[in-house]
Amino acid sequence: MSEITATLVDLVERVTENPDVTEHTRFEGLPNWVSLSALRLLADIEDEFGVRLDLRTYFAVSDVGQLSALVDTALAAS
Amino acid sequence: MSKDNPVTARIRAARENADPGVLAALDDLVGFAETRDAGRLLDGLALSRIAPPGHRARPLRVAVVGTFTAENVAPLLRVELVRAGIDPTVLVTGFDQLMTQLTDPDSELARFGPDVTLCLLHDGALMPMTWDPTELAGLADLAGSRLSALAGAVAEFGSRSAGAVVLNTVALPRGERRKVVGFAERARLGALWRDLNVRLLGLADTSPSVHVLDLEALLTDHDAALRDERLYRFASMAWTPGVEREYVREAAALCRAVAGRARKLVVVDLDNTLWGGVLGDDGPHGIEVGGRYPGNCFTELQRALVALRRQGVLLAVCSKNEPALVEQVLATHPELTVQPEDFVTTVANWGRKDENIRQIVASLNLGLDSVVFVDDSSFECALVREQLPEVAVVQVAGDPSGHALAVLEPGLFATLATTATDRDRTALYQARARREEFAASMSSPADYLASLGLRVTVSEADEYSLPRLVQLGLRTNQFNLNPRAHTEADTLAYAADPDRLLLGVEVEDRFGREGVVSAVWLRTGAEWTVTNMVMSCRVFSRGVEHAVLADLAERAAASGVSALHALYRPGERNRAASGLLTGFQPVDEHEGATRYRVAVADVPPAPAWIELCRKEQTAHV
Numbered sequence: 001m002s003e004i005t006a007t008l009v010d011l012v013e014r015v016t017e018n019p020d021v022t023e024h025t026r027f028e029g030l031p032n033w034v035s036l037s038a039l040r041l042l043a044d045i046e047d048e049f050g051v052r053l054d055l056r057t058y059f060a061v062s063d064v065g066q067l068s069a070l071v072d073t074a075l076a077a078s
Numbered sequence: 079m080s081k082d083n084p085v086t087a088r089i090r091a092a093r094e095n096a097d098p099g100v101l102a103a104l105d106d107l108v109g110f111a112e113t114r115d116a117g118r119l120l121d122g123l124a125l126s127r128i129a130p131p132g133h134r135a136r137p138l139r140v141a142v143v144g145t146f147t148a149e150n151v152a153p154l155l156r157v158e159l160v161r162a163g164i165d166p167t168v169l170v171t172g173f174d175q176l177m178t179q180l181t182d183p184d185s186e187l188a189r190f191g192p193d194v195t196l197c198l199l200h201d202g203a204l205m206p207m208t209w210d211p212t213e214l215a216g217l218a219d220l221a222g223s224r225l226s227a228l229a230g231a232v233a234e235f236g237s238r239s240a241g242a243v244v245l246n247t248v249a250l251p252r253g254e255r256r257k258v259v260g261f262a263e264r265a266r267l268g269a270l271w272r273d274l275n276v277r278l279l280g281l282a283d284t285s286p287s288v289h290v291l292d293l294e295a296l297l298t299d300h301d302a303a304l305r306d307e308r309l310y311r312f313a314s315m316a317w318t319p320g321v322e323r324e325y326v327r328e329a330a331a332l333c334r335a336v337a338g339r340a341r342k343l344v345v346v347d348l349d350n351t352l353w354g355g356v357l358g359d360d361g362p363h364g365i366e367v368g369g370r371y372p373g374n375c376f377t378e379l380q381r382a383l384v385a386l387r388r389q390g391v392l393l394a395v396c397s398k399n400e401p402a403l404v405e406q407v408l409a410t411h412p413e414l415t416v417q418p419e420d421f422v423t424t425v426a427n428w429g430r431k432d433e434n435i436r437q438i439v440a441s442l443n444l445g446l447d448s449v450v451f452v453d454d455s456s457f458e459c460a461l462v463r464e465q466l467p468e469v470a471v472v473q474v475a476g477d478p479s480g481h482a483l484a485v486l487e488p489g490l491f492a493t494l495a496t497t498a499t500d501r502d503r504t505a506l507y508q509a510r511a512r513r514e515e516f517a518a519s520m521s522s523p524a525d526y527l528a529s530l531g532l533r534v535t536v537s538e539a540d541e542y543s544l545p546r547l548v549q550l551g552l553r554t555n556q557f558n559l560n561p562r563a564h565t566e567a568d569t570l571a572y573a574a575d576p577d578r579l580l581l582g583v584e585v586e587d588r589f590g591r592e593g594v595v596s597a598v599w600l601r602t603g604a605e606w607t608v609t610n611m612v613m614s615c616r617v618f619s620r621g622v623e624h625a626v627l628a629d630l631a632e633r634a635a636a637s638g639v640s641a642l643h644a645l646y647r648p649g650e651r652n653r654a655a656s657g658l659l660t661g662f663q664p665v666d667e668h669e670g671a672t673r674y675r676v677a678v679a680d681v682p683p684a685p686a687w688i689e690l691c692r693k694e695q696t697a698h699v
Contacts, residue, residue, distance in 0.1 A: 014115065040114075055308050
């Protein structure tokens with residue numbers, strides 16, 4: 001698991017109060033996953049990595065692995 | 079940042095196993111995300127699971143009602159309030175329901191019965207989504223009428239609710255301002271927007287229970303953006319987390335004032351705190367104060383302290399120094415802004431500071447939880463934190479230009495409004511010290527009381543005494559028959575209602591006027607009930623309460639009433655109040671308190687050493 005993915009797993013676990021998140025965890029399947037948790041996660045990701053994501057691409061990702069790729073791309077562009 | 083922030087991990091664990099150290103650990107929360115998460119985890123968690131045994135938190139019901147989504151305000155506020163010794167119950171209503179929540183008598187907000195209602199306002203509350211930059215007059219009219227509607231809703235809510243209502247001034251976002259291209263018109267837009275904010279601020283004068291936080295001013299030197307356009311467009315979030323934090327700090331200070339948790343005394347160190355350098359080493363002429371940098375920074379701290387003193391905060395010196403030298407410098411140094419009479423007491427010795435603070439507090443009859451300790455020394459600050467956890471410690475370290483703001487910024491002294499008594503408080507405490515010296519010179523307590531020349535005046539509340547009576551109700555902990563019986567709005571209702579009576583008690587003696595030091599809440603009728611009486615600890619042990627009781631009996635007899643009732647709810651700190659009830663008999667449990675009764679004819683007259691006076695009554699308010 002990449003460092004970015006590992007950090008994202010931590011963040012998702014914290015935001016959703018769910019200890020069993022992996023690279024393959026799908027957001028839709030998580031308990032407590034509502035649009036406000038998605039926005040809390042967004043704030044934490046942007047804070048942690050110093051990136052700014054396009055909401056359209058952010059909401060298009062469906063699992064942690066895809067999110068990691070999105071953050072990786074944003075980091076490369078910044 | 080990681081998911082296992084130590085503080086949030088402890089809160090999570092406290093859900094399973096109580097951990098009394100968590101409360102103190104909340105002070106270690108710094109970052110936004112961890113504070114927000116802590117606040118979310120604290121929701122629904124009983125304070126007894128995270129606080130040491132005997133922790134007395136004051137319950138407070140706070141509603142957050144906004145014209146936009148402010149997700150983080152409630153959790154951030156919860157952390158601030160729990161830290162401040164408050165046990166909050168927080169209601170957050172759905173977004174953009176402000177007007178219906180305020181005006182519907184059966185709304186979620188109305189049923190919640192808040193002590194404090196935070197009405198979060200953003201530009202969309204006043205501005206239409208679409209507006210014509212060539213028709214600024216029309217924009218002013220429209221926004222003005224929205225504001226009038228808001229003011230009406232606040233007034234309507236105020237007529238039904240006893241709690242404080244908190245509004246805020248509103249910043250106009252950059253994107254709205256930039257829609258106007260002409261500089262002349264931009265200036266006009268700026269003026270019309272400021273007019274709206276001035277009107278908002280003016281609402282605070284319409285009712286004592288309406289308060290307006292000047293958020294627009296707070297944001298002028300705030301380093302984060304006002305809003306994140308993505309989140310505003312996607313989820314109607316009008317404030318960035320940075321703005322939410324700024325707002326919460328101000329709102330929490332106001333909640334502390336409502337809950338009577340404001341600090342009342344600053345205990346300040348001298349060397350490298352009140353002035354630069356060490357008096358004992360550098361001598362009176364070597365210390366840095368006044369003139370140019372860095373002396374002017376210490377002067378600025380002194381100005382801040384004098385400003386606090388003028389508004390009712392007591393100042394005391396606690397310094398490791400030679401007392402004679404300190405006395406000489408305070409009295410004669412030409413550059414000092416503080417004067418000896420600004421301090422209610424000056425303690426200079428080589429003893430432990432925690433012991434000195436204990437003594438200062440005991441001599442003033444205050445609680446340790448009313449103290450702010452200001453010192454530059456890590457050692458002294460750590461000692462006081464360790465030995466006196468109730469004391470708020472401000473360590474002034476580093477560049478002295480930051481010292482004044484370090485004392486003022488946390489809003490520890492916030493009150494809802496200052497009163498005439500606040501302005502005279504230091505002199506009142508100094509007179510008290512002279513009185514004690516005089517008492518020590520008398521051969522017996524009876525001689526002392528007889529020679530004081532005590533005059534006690536009991537009168538109905540008027541517009542001058544009312545703010546002070548409200549304040550007494552909120553601030554008095556020891557002589558308080560029925561703690562928390564009356565909120566601010568409740569007290570105002572007592573003053574206005576013909577079936578109830580609100581009395582203020584003024585005390586004067588040969589050393590001067592104490593001002594209004596006691597308040598009585600009465601329900602009148604066939605048998606009168608004292609629903610609460612409070613008295614400032616400044617006038618304890620002089621029989622004032624018995625003079626007040628004698629006055630009540632006279633009033634009752636004059637109205638043909640034969641019995642007085644009093645409600646007493648014993649707590650941990652208000653045993654002093656039970657002395658009033660000598661001669662009363664317990665009757666029953668009533669509204670959560672014990673009801674006592676005494677026949678008017680059995681109430682003894684005022685003590686012989688007190689002259690009971692009546693004042694010409696001014697108009698009923």
